[in-house]
Amino acid sequence: MPTRILPAVGDADAVRSVTTLLSQLPDAEPVAPVVDSTQLIDTLARLAAESVDELPEVVVVHERIGPVPALELIREVALRFPAVGVILVTSDASPGLFQAAMDYGARGLVALPLSYEELASRVQAVAQWSVGVRRHLGAGGDVFTGVGGxxxxxxxxxxxxxxxxxxxxxxxxxxxxxxxxxxxxxxxxxxxxxxxxxxxxxxxxxxxxxxxxxxxxxxxxxxxxxxxxxxxxxxxxxxxxxxxxxxxxxxxxxxxxxxxxxxxxxxxxxxxxxxxxxxxxxxxxxxxxxxxxxxxxxxxxxxxxxxxxxxxxxxxxxxxxxxxxxxxxxxxxxxxxxxxxxxxxxxxxxxxxxxxxxxxxxxxxxxxxxxxxxxxxxxxxxxxxxxxxxxxxxxxxxxxxxxxxxxxxxxxxxxx
Missing domain, CATH: 3.40.50.300 (P-loop containing nucleotide triphosphate hydrolases)
Known part of the structure:
Protein backbone atom coordinates (compact mmCIF):
# COMPACT_ATOMS: atom_id res chain seq x y z
CA MET A 1 0.00 0.00 0.00
CA PRO A 2 1.49 3.40 -0.95
CA THR A 3 2.39 5.88 1.78
CA ARG A 4 0.39 9.10 1.55
CA ILE A 5 2.57 12.10 2.35
CA LEU A 6 1.24 15.63 2.84
CA PRO A 7 3.90 18.39 2.60
CA ALA A 8 3.27 21.61 4.55
CA VAL A 9 5.71 24.10 3.07
CA GLY A 10 5.25 27.85 2.80
CA ASP A 11 8.25 28.78 0.65
CA ALA A 12 7.80 28.28 -3.12
CA ASP A 13 11.38 27.10 -3.71
CA ALA A 14 11.19 24.73 -0.77
CA VAL A 15 7.90 23.34 -2.10
CA ARG A 16 9.57 22.32 -5.35
CA SER A 17 12.55 20.79 -3.56
CA VAL A 18 10.47 18.81 -1.06
CA THR A 19 7.84 17.57 -3.52
CA THR A 20 10.46 16.51 -6.06
CA LEU A 21 12.25 14.33 -3.54
CA LEU A 22 9.04 12.92 -2.09
CA SER A 23 7.86 11.87 -5.55
CA GLN A 24 11.04 9.83 -5.96
CA LEU A 25 10.54 7.78 -2.79
CA PRO A 26 9.50 4.14 -3.26
CA ASP A 27 5.80 3.43 -2.63
CA ALA A 28 5.21 7.12 -1.90
CA GLU A 29 2.05 8.97 -2.84
CA PRO A 30 2.63 12.69 -2.23
CA VAL A 31 -0.54 14.75 -2.17
CA ALA A 32 -0.91 18.41 -3.13
CA PRO A 33 1.13 20.53 -0.69
CA VAL A 34 -0.47 23.01 1.70
CA VAL A 35 1.14 26.42 2.10
CA ASP A 36 0.28 27.48 5.63
CA SER A 37 -0.74 26.15 9.04
CA THR A 38 -4.43 26.98 8.65
CA GLN A 39 -4.69 25.10 5.38
CA LEU A 40 -2.94 22.09 6.91
CA ILE A 41 -5.32 21.84 9.88
CA ASP A 42 -8.36 22.43 7.68
CA THR A 43 -7.24 19.74 5.22
CA LEU A 44 -6.62 17.17 7.95
CA ALA A 45 -9.92 18.00 9.66
CA ARG A 46 -11.83 17.53 6.41
CA LEU A 47 -10.18 14.18 5.76
CA ALA A 48 -10.64 12.99 9.35
CA ALA A 49 -14.34 13.88 9.21
CA GLU A 50 -14.70 11.23 6.51
CA SER A 51 -12.59 8.57 8.24
CA VAL A 52 -9.29 8.15 10.05
CA ASP A 53 -8.24 5.98 7.11
CA GLU A 54 -8.51 9.00 4.80
CA LEU A 55 -5.73 10.83 6.65
CA PRO A 56 -2.20 10.76 5.20
CA GLU A 57 0.22 8.54 7.06
CA VAL A 58 2.92 11.23 7.05
CA VAL A 59 2.90 15.03 7.21
CA VAL A 60 6.15 16.82 6.38
CA VAL A 61 6.31 20.26 8.07
CA HIS A 62 8.92 22.73 6.83
CA GLU A 63 10.49 25.01 9.43
CA ARG A 64 9.35 28.16 7.58
CA ILE A 65 5.67 27.26 7.63
CA GLY A 66 3.40 29.97 9.05
CA PRO A 67 1.61 31.80 10.50
CA VAL A 68 1.70 29.31 13.38
CA PRO A 69 5.33 28.39 14.19
CA ALA A 70 6.38 24.91 13.10
CA LEU A 71 6.76 23.37 16.57
CA GLU A 72 3.40 24.67 17.77
CA LEU A 73 1.79 23.42 14.56
CA ILE A 74 3.31 19.98 15.15
CA ARG A 75 1.85 19.95 18.66
CA GLU A 76 -1.63 20.76 17.34
CA VAL A 77 -1.43 18.06 14.66
CA ALA A 78 -0.23 15.51 17.21
CA LEU A 79 -3.06 16.35 19.61
CA ARG A 80 -5.87 16.51 17.06
CA PHE A 81 -4.75 13.77 14.65
CA PRO A 82 -2.82 11.19 16.68
CA ALA A 83 -2.76 8.65 13.83
CA VAL A 84 -0.69 11.02 11.65
CA GLY A 85 3.10 10.95 11.90
CA VAL A 86 4.84 14.33 11.56
CA ILE A 87 8.36 14.93 10.25
CA LEU A 88 10.03 18.32 10.78
CA VAL A 89 12.32 19.58 8.00
CA THR A 90 14.80 22.08 9.44
CA SER A 91 18.19 23.66 8.94
CA ASP A 92 18.89 23.27 12.66
CA ALA A 93 19.65 19.63 13.37
CA SER A 94 21.03 20.28 16.86
CA PRO A 95 20.23 17.87 19.72
CA GLY A 96 18.27 20.65 21.43
CA LEU A 97 15.89 21.15 18.53
CA PHE A 98 15.60 17.40 18.00
CA GLN A 99 14.51 16.98 21.63
CA ALA A 100 12.10 19.92 21.36
CA ALA A 101 10.55 18.48 18.20
CA MET A 102 10.02 15.13 19.90
CA ASP A 103 8.52 16.85 22.94
CA TYR A 104 6.05 18.68 20.69
CA GLY A 105 4.95 15.43 19.06
CA ALA A 106 7.11 15.01 15.94
CA ARG A 107 8.02 11.44 14.95
CA GLY A 108 11.16 12.43 13.09
CA LEU A 109 13.46 15.24 11.98
CA VAL A 110 15.25 15.68 8.64
CA ALA A 111 18.04 18.22 8.18
CA LEU A 112 18.37 20.71 5.33
CA PRO A 113 19.65 20.51 2.67
CA LEU A 114 17.53 17.44 2.06
CA SER A 115 19.17 14.08 1.53
CA TYR A 116 17.25 11.40 -0.38
CA GLU A 117 18.53 8.62 1.88
CA GLU A 118 17.72 10.41 5.11
CA LEU A 119 14.27 11.48 3.92
CA ALA A 120 13.43 7.99 2.65
CA SER A 121 14.53 6.42 5.93
CA ARG A 122 12.49 8.83 8.06
CA VAL A 123 9.36 8.58 5.92
CA GLN A 124 9.47 4.78 5.98
CA ALA A 125 9.88 4.64 9.76
CA VAL A 126 7.13 7.19 10.44
CA ALA A 127 4.76 5.52 7.96
CA GLN A 128 5.22 2.17 9.72
CA TRP A 129 4.49 3.85 13.05
CA SER A 130 1.31 5.46 11.65
CA VAL A 131 0.08 2.14 10.23
CA GLY A 132 0.67 0.51 13.60
CA VAL A 133 -1.32 3.20 15.41
CA ARG A 134 -4.23 2.80 12.99
CA ARG A 135 -4.19 -0.96 13.42
CA HIS A 136 -4.37 -0.38 17.16
CA LEU A 137 -7.29 2.02 16.73
CA GLY A 138 -9.09 -0.51 14.55
CA ALA A 139 -8.66 -3.12 17.28
CA GLY A 140 -10.57 -0.89 19.68
CA GLY A 141 -7.68 0.58 21.63
CA ASP A 142 -8.47 3.34 24.07
CA VAL A 143 -7.02 6.12 21.98
CA PHE A 144 -8.65 9.46 21.18
CA THR A 145 -9.52 9.18 17.49
CA GLY A 146 -11.61 12.28 16.88
CA VAL A 147 -10.46 15.31 14.95
CA GLY A 148 -10.60 17.35 18.13
CA GLY A 149 -13.38 19.34 19.71
Missing part, protein backbone atom coordinates in the same frame (compact mmCIF):
# COMPACT_ATOMS: atom_id res chain seq x y z
CA UNK A 150 -15.06 22.40 18.22
CA UNK A 151 -13.53 25.68 19.43
CA UNK A 152 -15.76 28.78 19.47
CA UNK A 153 -14.45 32.17 20.55
CA UNK A 154 -16.77 34.96 21.70
CA UNK A 155 -15.48 38.54 21.57
CA UNK A 156 -17.23 41.81 22.29
CA UNK A 157 -17.37 44.74 19.87
CA UNK A 158 -17.06 46.90 23.01
CA UNK A 159 -17.28 46.41 26.74
CA UNK A 160 -20.76 45.46 27.89
CA UNK A 161 -21.89 44.11 24.52
CA UNK A 162 -22.79 40.75 26.07
CA UNK A 163 -19.87 38.50 25.13
CA UNK A 164 -19.64 36.80 28.53
CA UNK A 165 -23.36 36.08 28.77
CA UNK A 166 -23.28 34.69 25.23
CA UNK A 167 -20.25 32.48 25.91
CA UNK A 168 -21.74 31.08 29.12
CA UNK A 169 -25.10 30.22 27.59
CA UNK A 170 -23.52 28.63 24.50
CA UNK A 171 -21.42 26.43 26.79
CA UNK A 172 -24.41 25.55 28.97
CA UNK A 173 -26.43 24.57 25.90
CA UNK A 174 -23.66 22.32 24.60
CA UNK A 175 -23.18 20.67 28.00
CA UNK A 176 -26.93 20.16 28.45
CA UNK A 177 -27.13 18.31 25.15
CA UNK A 178 -24.66 15.71 26.39
CA UNK A 179 -21.41 17.05 24.92
CA UNK A 180 -18.39 17.41 27.17
CA UNK A 181 -17.80 21.16 27.28
CA UNK A 182 -15.12 23.50 28.56
CA UNK A 183 -15.68 27.22 29.11
CA UNK A 184 -12.52 29.34 29.14
CA UNK A 185 -12.25 32.92 30.40
CA UNK A 186 -9.55 34.43 28.20
CA UNK A 187 -10.53 37.98 29.18
CA UNK A 188 -7.41 37.88 31.31
CA UNK A 189 -7.55 41.26 33.06
CA UNK A 190 -11.28 41.76 33.56
CA UNK A 191 -12.91 38.35 33.09
CA UNK A 192 -16.23 37.84 34.87
CA UNK A 193 -17.16 34.23 34.14
CA UNK A 194 -16.52 33.25 37.76
CA UNK A 195 -18.76 36.07 39.01
CA UNK A 196 -21.58 35.15 36.63
CA UNK A 197 -21.48 31.52 37.82
CA UNK A 198 -20.91 32.19 41.56
CA UNK A 199 -17.57 30.35 41.61
CA UNK A 200 -14.83 30.56 44.21
CA UNK A 201 -11.62 29.20 42.71
CA UNK A 202 -7.90 28.80 43.35
CA UNK A 203 -6.47 27.81 39.98
CA UNK A 204 -6.75 29.70 36.72
CA UNK A 205 -5.55 29.69 33.15
CA UNK A 206 -2.30 31.27 34.38
CA UNK A 207 -1.36 28.01 36.10
CA UNK A 208 -1.01 26.39 32.67
CA UNK A 209 0.94 29.23 31.05
CA UNK A 210 4.43 28.00 31.90
CA UNK A 211 3.78 24.30 31.24
CA UNK A 212 5.14 23.07 27.92
CA UNK A 213 3.49 19.65 28.03
CA UNK A 214 -0.09 19.92 29.31
CA UNK A 215 -1.05 16.36 30.19
CA UNK A 216 -4.68 15.36 30.88
CA UNK A 217 -3.92 15.23 34.60
CA UNK A 218 -2.33 18.70 34.64
CA UNK A 219 -5.29 20.07 32.71
CA UNK A 220 -7.77 18.42 35.08
CA UNK A 221 -6.00 20.00 38.06
CA UNK A 222 -6.41 23.49 36.59
CA UNK A 223 -10.07 23.08 35.62
CA UNK A 224 -12.97 23.86 37.98
CA UNK A 225 -15.91 21.48 37.66
CA UNK A 226 -19.13 23.48 37.92
CA UNK A 227 -22.42 22.10 39.24
CA UNK A 228 -23.82 22.22 35.69
CA UNK A 229 -21.08 19.85 34.50
CA UNK A 230 -19.14 22.56 32.71
CA UNK A 231 -15.36 22.44 32.95
CA UNK A 232 -14.26 26.00 33.76
CA UNK A 233 -10.80 27.40 33.09
CA UNK A 234 -11.00 30.84 34.64
CA UNK A 235 -9.19 34.15 34.34
CA UNK A 236 -6.85 34.98 37.24
CA UNK A 237 -8.28 36.85 40.20
CA UNK A 238 -5.31 39.23 39.95
CA UNK A 239 -5.62 40.81 36.51
CA UNK A 240 -1.93 41.67 36.23
CA UNK A 241 -1.09 37.96 36.18
CA UNK A 242 -2.89 37.67 32.86
CA UNK A 243 0.26 38.96 31.16
CA UNK A 244 1.85 35.56 31.87
CA UNK A 245 -0.48 33.96 29.31
CA UNK A 246 1.37 34.58 26.05
CA UNK A 247 0.07 33.78 22.60
CA UNK A 248 2.24 30.65 22.58
CA UNK A 249 0.85 29.53 25.95
CA UNK A 250 -2.69 30.19 24.70
CA UNK A 251 -2.11 27.97 21.67
CA UNK A 252 -0.93 25.12 23.87
CA UNK A 253 -3.84 25.55 26.26
CA UNK A 254 -6.46 25.66 23.49
CA UNK A 255 -4.91 22.62 21.79
CA UNK A 256 -4.95 20.67 25.07
CA UNK A 257 -8.59 21.57 25.70
CA UNK A 258 -9.59 20.71 22.14
CA UNK A 259 -8.11 17.25 22.57
CA UNK A 260 -10.11 16.57 25.76
CA UNK A 261 -13.51 18.19 25.19
CA UNK A 262 -16.07 18.01 22.41
CA UNK A 263 -16.85 21.72 22.67
CA UNK A 264 -14.57 24.52 23.88
CA UNK A 265 -16.12 27.99 24.29
CA UNK A 266 -13.69 30.85 24.93
CA UNK A 267 -14.72 34.28 26.21
CA UNK A 268 -12.11 36.67 24.76
CA UNK A 269 -13.64 39.89 26.09
CA UNK A 270 -13.56 43.19 24.22
CA UNK A 271 -9.83 43.97 24.46
CA UNK A 272 -7.54 42.03 22.14
CA UNK A 273 -4.57 40.41 23.87
CA UNK A 274 -1.94 38.16 22.35
CA UNK A 275 -3.60 35.18 23.99
CA UNK A 276 -7.04 36.20 22.73
CA UNK A 277 -5.70 36.73 19.23
CA UNK A 278 -4.19 33.23 19.22
CA UNK A 279 -7.51 31.76 20.37
CA UNK A 280 -9.46 33.61 17.66
CA UNK A 281 -6.99 32.44 15.03
CA UNK A 282 -7.32 28.80 16.14
CA UNK A 283 -11.11 28.82 16.50
CA UNK A 284 -13.45 26.86 14.27
CA UNK A 285 -15.98 29.67 14.72
CA UNK A 286 -15.18 33.21 15.85
CA UNK A 287 -18.15 35.23 17.12
CA UNK A 288 -18.18 38.99 17.57
CA UNK A 289 -21.05 40.23 19.73
CA UNK A 290 -22.45 43.70 19.08
CA UNK A 291 -25.49 45.68 20.08
CA UNK A 292 -27.52 47.49 17.40
CA UNK A 293 -26.19 50.98 18.06
CA UNK A 294 -23.70 53.18 16.21
CA UNK A 295 -20.89 53.00 18.78
CA UNK A 296 -20.97 49.21 19.06
CA UNK A 297 -21.25 48.60 15.32
CA UNK A 298 -18.30 50.93 14.71
CA UNK A 299 -16.41 48.92 17.31
CA UNK A 300 -17.29 45.71 15.50
CA UNK A 301 -16.06 47.14 12.21
CA UNK A 302 -12.77 48.24 13.85
CA UNK A 303 -12.27 44.80 15.37
CA UNK A 304 -12.91 43.01 12.09
CA UNK A 305 -10.49 45.27 10.23
CA UNK A 306 -7.83 44.84 12.91
CA UNK A 307 -8.15 41.04 12.84
CA UNK A 308 -7.71 41.19 9.08
CA UNK A 309 -4.68 43.52 9.22
CA UNK A 310 -3.00 41.32 11.83
CA UNK A 311 -3.85 38.21 9.78
CA UNK A 312 -5.75 36.76 12.71
CA UNK A 313 -8.99 36.18 10.83
CA UNK A 314 -10.67 37.35 7.66
CA UNK A 315 -13.96 39.23 7.82
CA UNK A 316 -15.84 36.53 5.93
CA UNK A 317 -14.64 33.97 8.51
CA UNK A 318 -16.15 35.95 11.39
CA UNK A 319 -19.78 35.77 12.55
CA UNK A 320 -21.41 38.78 14.18
CA UNK A 321 -24.09 38.11 16.80
CA UNK A 322 -26.59 40.91 17.37
CA UNK A 323 -27.49 41.28 21.05
CA UNK A 324 -30.35 43.36 22.54
CA UNK A 325 -32.14 43.31 19.22
CA UNK A 326 -35.63 44.68 18.68
CA UNK A 327 -37.77 45.49 15.70
CA UNK A 328 -37.79 49.17 16.59
CA UNK A 329 -34.06 49.86 16.22
CA UNK A 330 -32.84 51.62 13.09
CA UNK A 331 -29.80 49.36 12.83
CA UNK A 332 -30.92 45.89 11.79
CA UNK A 333 -28.77 42.76 11.14
CA UNK A 334 -28.60 43.18 7.32
CA UNK A 335 -27.12 46.67 7.75
CA UNK A 336 -24.58 45.37 10.27
CA UNK A 337 -23.59 42.69 7.79
CA UNK A 338 -22.99 45.30 5.09
CA UNK A 339 -21.00 47.56 7.41
CA UNK A 340 -18.73 44.84 8.84
CA UNK A 341 -18.40 42.58 5.80
CA UNK A 342 -18.95 39.56 8.04
CA UNK A 343 -21.56 36.87 8.28
CA UNK A 344 -24.35 37.67 10.74
CA UNK A 345 -25.95 34.93 12.81
CA UNK A 346 -29.53 34.17 11.88
CA UNK A 347 -30.33 34.13 15.59
CA UNK A 348 -30.59 37.58 17.16
CA UNK A 349 -30.70 37.96 20.95
CA UNK A 350 -33.72 40.01 22.10
CA UNK A 351 -33.46 43.05 24.35
CA UNK A 352 -34.94 41.95 27.67
CA UNK A 353 -32.65 42.76 30.58
CA UNK A 354 -35.49 42.37 33.10
CA UNK A 355 -35.29 38.61 32.55
CA UNK A 356 -31.60 38.67 33.38
CA UNK A 357 -31.25 41.16 36.20
CA UNK A 358 -32.01 38.90 39.16
CA UNK A 359 -29.76 36.02 38.05
CA UNK A 360 -26.96 38.39 37.01
CA UNK A 361 -27.05 40.20 40.36
CA UNK A 362 -27.05 36.86 42.19
CA UNK A 363 -24.22 35.47 40.08
CA UNK A 364 -26.47 32.58 39.04
CA UNK A 365 -26.79 33.07 35.30
CA UNK A 366 -26.97 29.30 34.88
CA UNK A 367 -30.34 29.39 36.67
CA UNK A 368 -31.96 31.58 34.02
CA UNK A 369 -35.46 30.20 33.43
CA UNK A 370 -36.16 28.04 30.40
CA UNK A 371 -39.04 30.30 29.36
CA UNK A 372 -36.68 33.27 29.08
CA UNK A 373 -36.68 34.66 25.54
CA UNK A 374 -32.99 35.54 25.94
CA UNK A 375 -32.09 31.99 26.93
CA UNK A 376 -34.16 30.48 24.15
CA UNK A 377 -32.43 32.70 21.60
CA UNK A 378 -28.94 31.96 22.93
CA UNK A 379 -29.57 28.23 22.96
CA UNK A 380 -31.02 28.61 19.49
CA UNK A 381 -27.73 30.24 18.50
CA UNK A 382 -25.89 27.23 19.94
CA UNK A 383 -27.94 24.97 17.67
CA UNK A 384 -27.29 27.24 14.67
CA UNK A 385 -23.56 26.90 15.33
CA UNK A 386 -23.81 23.12 15.55
CA UNK A 387 -22.83 22.97 19.21
CA UNK A 388 -25.92 21.05 20.31
CA UNK A 389 -28.36 18.52 19.04
CA UNK A 390 -31.64 20.32 18.57
CA UNK A 391 -33.80 17.54 20.01
CA UNK A 392 -31.66 17.22 23.14
CA UNK A 393 -31.44 20.94 23.76
CA UNK A 394 -35.14 21.41 23.19
CA UNK A 395 -35.89 18.94 25.96
CA UNK A 396 -33.58 20.82 28.32
CA UNK A 397 -34.61 24.40 27.62
CA UNK A 398 -38.24 24.30 26.59
CA UNK A 399 -39.59 25.42 23.25
CA UNK A 400 -36.59 27.60 22.25
CA UNK A 401 -38.80 29.93 20.34
CA UNK A 402 -37.55 33.49 19.90
CA UNK A 403 -40.12 36.22 19.46
CA UNK A 404 -38.01 38.85 17.68
CA UNK A 405 -37.11 39.12 14.06
CA UNK A 406 -33.98 37.11 13.39
CA UNK A 407 -34.57 34.68 16.24
CA UNK A 408 -34.61 30.97 15.52
CA UNK A 409 -37.48 28.67 16.35
CA UNK A 410 -36.34 25.12 17.10
CA UNK A 411 -39.84 23.91 16.23
CA UNK A 412 -39.65 25.49 12.77
CA UNK A 413 -36.24 23.96 12.17
CA UNK A 414 -37.42 20.47 12.99
CA UNK A 415 -40.59 20.74 10.97
CA UNK A 416 -38.95 22.51 8.02
Missing amino acids: SVVTVSGAKGGAGATLTAIQLALAAQASGRSTALVDMDLQTGDVASYLDVQFRRSVVDLAAITDISPRVLADAVFRHDTGLALLLAPAEGERGEDVTDRAARQIVSALRSRYEVVVIDCGAQLSGAGAAAVEMADRALLVTTPDVVAVRGAKRAVRMWDRLQIRKAEETTVVVNRHSRGTEIQPPLIQRITGTAVAATAIPANFKELQSVVDAGRIHELENKSAVKQALWGLAAELGLVKVSDAAQKAGRFRGGDRGSVSFRRRREG
